[in-house]
Amino acid sequence: MNEISQQLVNGLALGSVYALIAIGYTMVYGVLRFINFAHGDVFMLGSFAGFYLAPQIAKWFPLPSWGGWVAVMAATMIICAIIGIVIELLAYRPLRNRPKLTVLITAIGVSLLIQYTCQHQAFFGASQKAFPPLLPSGNFSLGGLSFNTTQFVVLGVTLVLLAALTFIVKKTRIGMAMRAVSHNSAAASLMGISNSFIISFTFGLGSALAGAGGILYGMTYTGIEPLMGVSVGLKAFVAAVLGGIGNLPGAALGGLLLGIVETYAGGMSGVSTYRDGIAFAILILILIFKPTGLLGSKQIEKV
Amino acid sequence: MKPESLLLATFASLFGILSLTGCKSGDGSTIKVGEFASLTGKEKTFGMSSHEGTELAFEEINKAGGVLGKQIELLTEDNQSKAGEPANIVNKLISRDGVVAILGEVASSRSLEAAPIAQEAKIPMISPASTNPKVTEVGDYIFRVCFIDPFQGTVMANFAINTLKVKKVAILTDAKSDYSKGLAKYFKEQFTKNSGVITSELDYNGSDKDFKAQLTTIKGAAPDAVFIPGYYTDVALIAIQAQEIGLSIPLFGGDGWESENLLQVAGKAIEGHYFSTHCSPEDTSLKMTSFVAAYKAKYNKTPDAMAALGYDSAYVLAEAIKRAGTTEGPKLRDAIAATKDFEGVTGKFSLNEKRDAVKSAAILQIKDGKFKFLETIAP
Amino acid sequence: MSRILKDPRLLLLIAIVAAVITGLGADQMNLYYRGVIIDIGIAIILAVSLNLINGHTGQFSLGHAGFMSVGAYVSAMITLAAQKSMGADALAWMFLPALLVGGLVAALAGLLVGIPSLRLRGDYLAIVTLGFGEIIRVIFQNVEAAGGASGLSGIPRMTGLTWTFILAAIAVYVVGCLVNSTYGRGFIAVHDDEVAASSMGLNPTRYKVTAFVIGAFFAGIAGGLFAHHKTTINPQVFDFMKSFEVVVMVILGGMGRTGGVILAAIILTLAPEFLRAVAEYRMIIYALLIIFLMIARPQGLFHFGRKRKPLTH
Numbered sequence: 004m005n006e007i008s009q010q011l012v013n014g015l016a017l018g019s020v021y022a023l024i025a026i027g028y029t030m031v032y033g034v035l036r037f038i039n040f041a042h043g044d045v046f047m048l049g050s051f052a053g054f055y056l057a058p059q060i061a062k063w064f065p066l067p068s069w070g071g072w073v074a075v076m077a078a079t080m081i082i083c084a085i086i087g088i089v090i091e092l093l094a095y096r097p098l099r100n101r102p103k104l105t106v107l108i109t110a111i112g113v114s115l116l117i118q119y120t121c122q123h124q125a126f127f128g129a130s131q132k133a134f135p136p137l138l139p140s141g142n143f144s145l146g147g148l149s150f151n152t153t154q155f156v157v158l159g160v161t162l163v164l165l166a167a168l169t170f171i172v173k174k175t176r177i178g179m180a181m182r183a184v185s186h187n188s189a190a191a192s193l194m195g196i197s198n199s200f201i202i203s204f205t206f207g208l209g210s211a212l213a214g215a216g217g218i219l220y221g222m223t224y225t226g227i228e229p230l231m232g233v234s235v236g237l238k239a240f241v242a243a244v245l246g247g248i249g250n251l252p253g254a255a256l257g258g259l260l261l262g263i264v265e266t267y268a269g270g271m272s273g274v275s276t277y278r279d280g281i282a283f284a285i286l287i288l289i290l291i292f293k294p295t296g297l298l299g300s301k302q303i304e305k306v
Numbered sequence: 307m308k309p310e311s312l313l314l315a316t317f318a319s320l321f322g323i324l325s326l327t328g329c330k331s332g333d334g335s336t337i338k339v340g341e342f343a344s345l346t347g348k349e350k351t352f353g354m355s356s357h358e359g360t361e362l363a364f365e366e367i368n369k370a371g372g373v374l375g376k377q378i379e380l381l382t383e384d385n386q387s388k389a390g391e392p393a394n395i396v397n398k399l400i401s402r403d404g405v406v407a408i409l410g411e412v413a414s415s416r417s418l419e420a421a422p423i424a425q426e427a428k429i430p431m432i433s434p435a436s437t438n439p440k441v442t443e444v445g446d447y448i449f450r451v452c453f454i455d456p457f458q459g460t461v462m463a464n465f466a467i468n469t470l471k472v473k474k475v476a477i478l479t480d481a482k483s484d485y486s487k488g489l490a491k492y493f494k495e496q497f498t499k500n501s502g503v504i505t506s507e508l509d510y511n512g513s514d515k516d517f518k519a520q521l522t523t524i525k526g527a528a529p530d531a532v533f534i535p536g537y538y539t540d541v542a543l544i545a546i547q548a549q550e551i552g553l554s555i556p557l558f559g560g561d562g563w564e565s566e567n568l569l570q571v572a573g574k575a576i577e578g579h580y581f582s583t584h585c586s587p588e589d590t591s592l593k594m595t596s597f598v599a600a601y602k603a604k605y606n607k608t609p610d611a612m613a614a615l616g617y618d619s620a621y622v623l624a625e626a627i628k629r630a631g632t633t634e635g636p637k638l639r640d641a642i643a644a645t646k647d648f649e650g651v652t653g654k655f656s657l658n659e660k661r662d663a664v665k666s667a668a669i670l671q672i673k674d675g676k677f678k679f680l681e682t683i684a685p
Numbered sequence: 686m687s688r689i690l691k692d693p694r695l696l697l698l699i700a701i702v703a704a705v706i707t708g709l710g711a712d713q714m715n716l717y718y719r720g721v722i723i724d725i726g727i728a729i730i731l732a733v734s735l736n737l738i739n740g741h742t743g744q745f746s747l748g749h750a751g752f753m754s755v756g757a758y759v760s761a762m763i764t765l766a767a768q769k770s771m772g773a774d775a776l777a778w779m780f781l782p783a784l785l786v787g788g789l790v791a792a793l794a795g796l797l798v799g800i801p802s803l804r805l806r807g808d809y810l811a812i813v814t815l816g817f818g819e820i821i822r823v824i825f826q827n828v829e830a831a832g833g834a835s836g837l838s839g840i841p842r843m844t845g846l847t848w849t850f851i852l853a854a855i856a857v858y859v860v861g862c863l864v865n866s867t868y869g870r871g872f873i874a875v876h877d878d879e880v881a882a883s884s885m886g887l888n889p890t891r892y893k894v895t896a897f898v899i900g901a902f903f904a905g906i907a908g909g910l911f912a913h914h915k916t917t918i919n920p921q922v923f924d925f926m927k928s929f930e931v932v933v934m935v936i937l938g939g940m941g942r943t944g945g946v947i948l949a950a951i952i953l954t955l956a957p958e959f960l961r962a963v964a965e966y967r968m969i970i971y972a973l974l975i976i977f978l979m980i981a982r983p984q985g986l987f988h989f990g991r992k993r994k995p996l997t998h
Contacts, residue, residue: 006526009551013518038808097980103807104745105979108936111929112975119968129350131539133571142550149552224515226543226571230348231515240812269510269519276481276509280823283816290813291801346965384964389922393915394720394958401716418838418917427716440838481826482921484835 005147010266016154016223018262019161023216024239025246025254026168027209033185033249034205037103040110041090043236044117045083045210049217050134050227051127052079057135072137076160079218080211087210088203096199114236121229131228134221157219164212165255171208172251181205185249234279238265241286247299256297261285336379337372337633339364339623340399342410342420347387351565352412352612356434357382358605359616360409366600367620373627381405385416396420400427406633407432409619412612414438414484421448428635430642432623434615437485442661447639449661451619451650452584453685455485458560459492461582461667461683462533467500469669469681470556470580472530474503478520478544480536481509489535489560505529512537517544518551525553537562542571549575556580564611569675576672584611585652586668586679597651611652618650693862700854708847719846723914725954726849727907730856732934732950733943734903737860738896739935745811746897748798748818749904749931752791754923755821756905757912758831760787761840764913768841780843784852784909791905792898794821799897803890818928826920836919837912844914852910856903861943863899933971939984 024046031039053075057066060078064071094113098106122129140153172178183191184201192198220235221227242261246253261282269278289296341360344353361380368377381403385391392411399405400423408424408431411417417436424431425445433441433450437458442448466472475497480486494504505527508520521544524532532548534541534557541563548557556579563581585594597617601609609617622645627633630641646656655665669680731753738746763783768776798817802810825831832838912918934953938946957967 006522009522010519013516013522013551017516017518038812094976094980101979101983104811105983107745107808107811108932109976109979112972112979115929115968116972116976119972123965123969129348130567131542131571133573142552144552149550151550220515224543225546226515226539228513228539230513234513235515237815244812266516266519269516270508270523272506272508272523275520276511276827277823278509278514279511280820283819286816287801287813287820290805290809294805294809383961386964386967389917389919390724390911390915394717394724397717397720415836415838415917415919415921419915422839422842422916423716438835444839482834484833484919487834 006270009148010270011263012148012150012154014263014266015259016157016262017266018242018259019157020216020220020223020235020258021239021242021262022255022258023161023164023212023219024235025242025258026165026251027213027216028240028243029246029248029251029254030181030205030209032243034181034202035095037095037106038110038240039095039206039209040107040236041113041117042209042213043232043239044114045087045090045232046213046217046220046235046239047121047227047229047232048086048117049079049083049214050221050231051121051132051217051229052082052214053137053218053221054132054134054227057137067136067139069138075137076215076218079214083214083217084207084211087206087213091203091206096202114232118229118233127229129229131226134225134227137218137222140222153222157223160215160219161255164215165251168208168212169251177201177204238282241282244286244296245289247296250296250298253296253298335376337374337376337627338379338381338403338405339620340396340403340405340408340410341380341382342385342392342395342399342408342416343382344387344411344413344416345382345384349387349413351567352435353384353387355610355612356410356412356616356619358601359609359613359618360434360620361616362601362604362613363617363620363624365604367624373624374631374633378624385411387413389415389419392416392420393423396423400424400429405429406627406635407623407638409434409616409623411436414441417441418444421445424448428639430623430626430635430639432619432642434619435612438488439662446643446661447635449622449642449657451622451652451655451657451663452615453665453667454662455488456492457685458582458667459489459494459535460496461669462489462535462558462560463493463496463500463502464683465580465582465669466497466531466533466558467502470531470558472556473501474505474529474531476506476508476524476527476529476532477504478517478524478532478534478536479507479509480512480540482512483536485562486512486535486537490533493533493535510536510540512540514540515543517547521548521551521553525551529555531556531558534559535562538565538568539571542568542576545572545575545579558582561611564670564677566608566610569672569677573675577675578672580669580671580680582667582669582683584665584668585614586670586677593649593651614651618648618652621650622648693858697854697858700857701851704847704850704854707850708845714846720914721955721958723844723846723849723910725951726846726853727910727914728931728934728950728954729853729947730903730907730910731931732938732946733853733856733860734900734907735931736935736938736940736943736946737863738900739932739940744802744893744896745807746814746900747811747925747928747932748814748816748821749900750923750925750927751798751818751821752794752901752904753908753911753927754825754918754920755794755901756784756787756791756908757918757923758787758825758837758908759790759905760784760909761837761912761918762831763787764841764843765837765839776841777843780913781848784906787909788902788905791908792902794905795897795899795901796894798901799894802897803893815925815928818923818925822920822923832919834920836917836922838917840912840916840918842913842916844910849910849914852906856906857943857947859899860903864943930971933975936975936978 027042056075056078060071060074064074094109121127142151180196180201184198188198242257243254246257268274268281343357364378364380383395385395412435414436417433418441421444425447430447435452437455439454442450477490479490506524510517558580561583564583626641630637648655653665655663658664664685666682666684668682670677671680735749738744760783764779767779802813826834934949935946938949
């Protein structure tokens with residue numbers, strides 16, 4: 004029983020990171036109807052931003068400490084937001100009226116470009132780097148289960164960011180504009196909403212979340228390298244689809260569920276080797292049996 | 307569709323003509339040795355290390371006057387850690403560049419791809435660090451200067467029984483790596499033969515980051531130690547996470563652990579654990595200290611096991627050429643096969659009839675953030 | 686004379702004869718050049734088969750390497766098993782049958798992938814095919830009979846110049862004829878506008894699945910040729926990057942243009958050999974190329990073959 008609960012804790016922690024990145028995917032999909040393949044790499048850039056920023060920020064806020072951590076998070080989120088907006092402007096905006104496939108291929112291109120450039124010696128280099136400790140962390144036991152304080156931070160931050168995001172989308176004007184654009188962009192622009200601005204804003208917001216995910220991931224798993232965004236990005240995408248693409252709480256739910264399922268599978272002898280394939284299997288099953296996801300709504304294909 | 311097939315035919319014939327102009331180059335004033343390694347891509351760190359060791363060795367040899375009165379020209383090609391590339395590269399080195407021998411590779415899968423080509427062309431090939439037994443089984447022109455997985459697996463099993471004195475061990479394997487799976491298999495064989503018990507066998511995929519699931523299950527079965535025959539990138543994270551879930555039993559593994567990076571990323575979490583490797587950096591033999599000094603001077607970092615093996619493979623070849631008195635394939639092959647009691651940086655070894663190196667393994671322990679020599683285990 | 690050039694069957698014959706003649710001289714050929722030329726032949730088969738799925742039918746498949754791996758493993762397992770019980774002469778006869786079985790099993794895989802994929806459009810289809818490619822890889826990684834993570838080695842080196850190019854010519858011929866026939870017009874109709882096509886009485890389902898199956902068959906053949914050329918395969922070989930390399934060939938050549946795709950396959954296989962000096966930048970160059978192509982010239986670099994309207998929506 005203990006083991007099952009322990010795996011649940013592990014699964015929730017892993018799932019929180021997936022959730023943060025899944026939210027970014029789902030937001031961009033909701034507004035632009037396309038999968039931003041490069042999202043996982045923005046997450047990676049967030050981790051590296053934290054890695055390089057930490058020593059600089061430590062000059063004002065000694066690390067590890069709460070103050071320093073907040074500073075690194077904030078700085079990284081802003082940097083990633085900018086990166087996301089720039090990518091959209093340079094690579095996706097020129098393709099606004101092209102078929103979705105063209106944009107998808109471009110997104111793959113952008114993703115590979117980021118990965119391989121970062122691998123090069125002149126940039127980050129291909130070998131793994133040790134993410135610096137940002138918060139005082141400790142392991143402790145409670146009721147027979149082992150916890151690490153970082154896990155709580157990750158879960159906590161995810162919930163806070165999710166709440167903040169939901170607030171923005173549901174209760175602010177810009178959020179309403181985002182919803183309008185995702186519903187019907189032509190009508191939205193007729194109502195005076197600047198689609199371009201909303202799209203940039205959405206990208207910025209989603210990328211900021213990915214950056215936050217990158218920091219939390221670095222804090223949890225310590226080892227970072229330029230290709231880390233690939234599998235995490237793909238799994239976060241599966242999570243977004245699982246929850247219903249375009250649906251924010253769905254993405255969070257999908258992320259947590261996927262984290263839990265993967266963790267249980269990983270802990271079982273004989274099944275653990277198939278762990279990589281499980282995310283894909285879930286994806287295929289969902290797309291076949293319930294393509295709108297757990298919480299999503301039907302999208303009619305207009306002729 | 308019409309012009310396409312014609313295009314096809316044209317190109318096919320064009321190349322047919324072009325290729326007849328290909329020929330072996332070489333004016334005989336240098337001895338050409340080919341090397342193929344992963345200088346870029348996923349396994350860049352291992353490839354660069356072994357290449358640097360090889361390069362350093364030939365530099366020293368050339369400075370000392372070369373071999374048979376000629377300088378050695380090292381032709382290195384990068385296979386980008388990709389399958390399919392070694393075949394093209396080795397073909398090129400042999401048929402176009404006219405090398406007399408091939409050095410490479412670290413990864414067994416890529417050595418396996420190149421070996422049949424070298425064998426067929428009767429060009430000797432020496433692998434610095436491929437540990438899959440199948441590599442030298444390809445043919446009598448294929449050699450290696452490292453020990454093989456069955457040996458290392460057995461060494462670690464004996465270490466567990468005799469030194470760690472544990473009876474129950476869990477195994478955590480890298481499912482994507484045949485090196486890891488091979489090592490696990492031989493460890494299990496030897497360990498269970500000596501009445502050891504394997505409490506659980508779990509896998510992960512190389513470059514996974516989250517191992518808590520597997521570690522939690524392992525903890526649940528209450529073993530005395532965990533055998534982790536994987537690479538240092540993953541081992542670092544495994545060690546950290548083991549500590550996080552309160553798993554405080556000894557962890558041990560193979561030569562894939564050996565890298566400064568392991569200490570950097572894992573920090574205190576890896577303290578006190580063990581692994582086997584080819585040689586100890588603390589070895590005070592003259593060969594080792596002068597190698598370490600020369601390597602540091604040229605590349606500005608401490609050499610790892612791959613570099614040492616690359617170095618040794620180059621010297622084994624050079625010695626063999628001297629003994630054979632020629633670079634002719636069959637005679638050179640025989641000379642390499644006769645390598646006996648070679649004093650390498652990685653220890654004193656001979657090549658047995660299977661063309662594998664017979665040498666001792668060193669067990670290292672991480673103490674005070676450094677690799678410390680614990681014991682040697684002879685074959 | 687132009688009538689001769691226009692008859693596809695005659696062209697196929699010419700190509701086959703050329704392949705045989707070149708093949709006869711192959712033994713004198715420098716091993717390195719021969720190896721690269723065979724690589725080109727394999728790339729052509731892969732590119733043309735993916736072109737059928739991506740270019741002609743408009744379905745975006747990112748898992749082509751998966752079909753290739755099925756063909757590679759199945760044919761290799763057959764010849765390795767045969768090697769144990771047959772002599773060298775008899776073994777040579779097993780090559781073609783092994784390839785064909787590999788292709789057929791790959792075609793079966795294509796059927797299995799094609800069926801669930803038909804309801805999905807564009808980006809979802811891309812991800813699902815990527816997923817299938819990965820699942821196939823994970824399966825082979827765990828099947829001990831296929832060597833598991835170590836894969837298979839010691840595969841008899843039976844891929845020769847002649848057979849590679851004969852099969853390439855056949856692949857081009859089959860795909861080309863398929864597309865140009867009345868049946869083949871259906872592919873393009875499905876590509877251009879699925880809803881319109883179905884209201885015209887065509888069954889888009891059937892075309893899409895057919896494209897997958899035939900494309901997968903040839904990918905399997907290419908895989909078999911690859912396995913018997915490099916003599917060793919393992920699951921890592923057939924990863925997403927391999928699929929993507931074939932995708933780049935199709936995009937570069939202009940989706941749907943067979944001639945352009947063939948030229949792209951040749952160029953992209955030769956280029957790394959010439960660019961060994963800048964090998965570390967190769968992937969960066971590929972990525973930039975893709976982005977540039979998509980933004981500036983989505984119809985691909987080459988304008989051979991039938992003139993077609995660029996993709997509209």
